[in-house]
Amino acid sequence: MSGNVLRYFAGGNTAKGFSHLYDSNLRGLDRVFILSGKSCLEKKILIQKLMDEWAEKDIKLEALHSPNDPDSLEGLIIRDLGFGIVDGDSPREIGKGFVGDRWETVDLDAMDLSSLGAATKKDIIQHTANRDRALDNAYQSYAEGLRVHDKWEKLYIDRMDFSKADHVSDRLILKLLSKESTRKDRTSIRRFLGAATPKGPVDFVENITSGLNKRFFLKGRAGTGKSTVLKKIVVEAEKRGYDLEIYHCGFDPDSLDMVIVRELGWAVFDSTQPHEYFPSRKGDEVIDMYELAVAPGTDELYANEIAEIERQYREQMKAGKDYLAEAKQINDQLESIYQVHMDHSRIDEIFSDIQKEIKLLAKD
Known part of the structure; x- marks a missing residue:
């Protein structure tokens, strides 16, 4: 029943850096799993499996989409059951505002990076730095876009x-x-x-x-x-x-x-x-x-200024988008390294354990 799924973002790549509202959505939930691990993909796979299991049932779901990969989920909430599961790794800082007694961190890492060769370790460090740099560049572009947008606003505020x-x-x-x-x-x-x-x-x-x-x-x-x-x-x-x-x-x-x-x-x-x-x-x-x-005629009065401001604004928005795309491409390269060394059976075990807990909540 897809009509029972509410879809939204709880985090975002904004003009003021990465901003999130996860705690606002998790507050009041009794049983929450906060996922940790180097691989974002493994967390997305686990959350999607749970989503698929419950999407056709007669129960309301909340799907938290990832701003860095909007086709993927980074969280799932079943509010009627008091249940939530979310990717809690940086930069999200989940739980700083509130942590319930039955909130639990689950570490999905099932790989020994110490066994990796020197070249692979170097690649991981370099990819991570490049990804973070691309994200920072995106935030700087959006920040500049906001400064341009403020000029745009002032034209109309004055009128x-x-x-x-x-x-x-x-x-x-x-x-x-x-x-x-x-x-x-x-x-x-x-x-x-x-x-x-x-x-x-x-x-x-x-x-x-x-x-x-x-x-x-x-x-x-x-x-x-x-x-x-x-x-x-x-x-x-x-x-x-x-x-x-x-x-x-x-x-x-x-x-x-x-x-x-x-x-x-x-x-x-x-x-x-x-x-x-x-x-x-x-x-x-x-x-x-x-x-x-x-005041009537404001668009016409400032037509030239508006056209230039809009050009600058769109330029910064495009730059920000391109940097986010670069960051995702680099992160995909990181994931390809992680996937080779992951114990995927561990995800199945964690999925089974969490699925049992949700079913128990549904019976209460």
């Missing part, structure tokens, strides 16, 4: 009517949150709406918003207050006691891109590049912050 923007926020909040929640225990979970990956920007908007009755598409140029509107919705929804899913920007993690209250059946999200969507079903509604709160 913004903030009283009109506040009016848009107030009217939307009144429409979304007309009453208090009846729930006693409020939870807020933070994730990323999308991620910068070796393939370019990737998101799961259609999956995340599946089943919701109302979707509000925030349109507008950079700096027209979309993230501010979302932050105001979060504050008000928290006051009224609703459970929240808060999705951060995969480029600038300090900004928000989406807010969901599933209890009320709605989502509000930044629907501009690189996650631009248009109304496609009943209940979809566009809110254009440029049209509603920016």
Whole structure:
């Protein structure tokens, strides 16, 4: 039942380095396995095997995709069972915010690197350094892209009517949150709406918003207050006691891109590049912050400046993507070395043990 799988990113390659929200998603889970080991591939294989086992069952799953390989998983959560499993190696730092009594680290390393030849050890060290350097270069490119983006925003901020923007926020909040929640225990979970990956920007908007009755598409140029509107919705929804899913920007993690209250059946999200969507079903509604709160003619007034800024921005985004692709290519070379020396039967044993634990949780 693929409709029971919620797909998202809990970590991202951002303009402020690698940023993650894993603890927010794992908090409250009773039984969590934190995977460790040199090979990322082995961890992905284990998590995917568990995913395949439970995907067709009548139970809700959460698939945490890898920003460095978006077709692969780096985590799986079965929230109704209080179960989670996630790649916990650097740079994720899983568990610093909270660790439960039944959280367990599982070391998947089943290879003796001391037995490797000098040339192979040298290759591992060199590949690791080259991969990390490529990732650092990606983060520097995105950081420069953010500085360019700030210039882009300023053009529109200077032409913004903030009283009109506040009016848009107030009217939307009144429409979304007309009453208090009846729930006693409020939870807020933070994730990323999308991620910068070796393939370019990737998101799961259609999956995340599946089943919701109302979707509000925030349109507008950079700096027209979309993230501010979302932050105001979060504050008000928290006051009224609703459970929240808060999705951060995969480029600038300090900004928000989406807010969901599933209890009320709605989502509000930044629907501009690189996650631009248009109304496609009943209940979809566009809110254009440029049209509603920016002085008319701003695009035309700054057409030349905007074109140059956009060129610089796209240049940095492409550089970042290329560096991420380089890092993945190098990491694939590392994996090819590790795979020769792995004891793959150990993965099968660990899978069997964890599968038994999940089945016991399902019986409770």
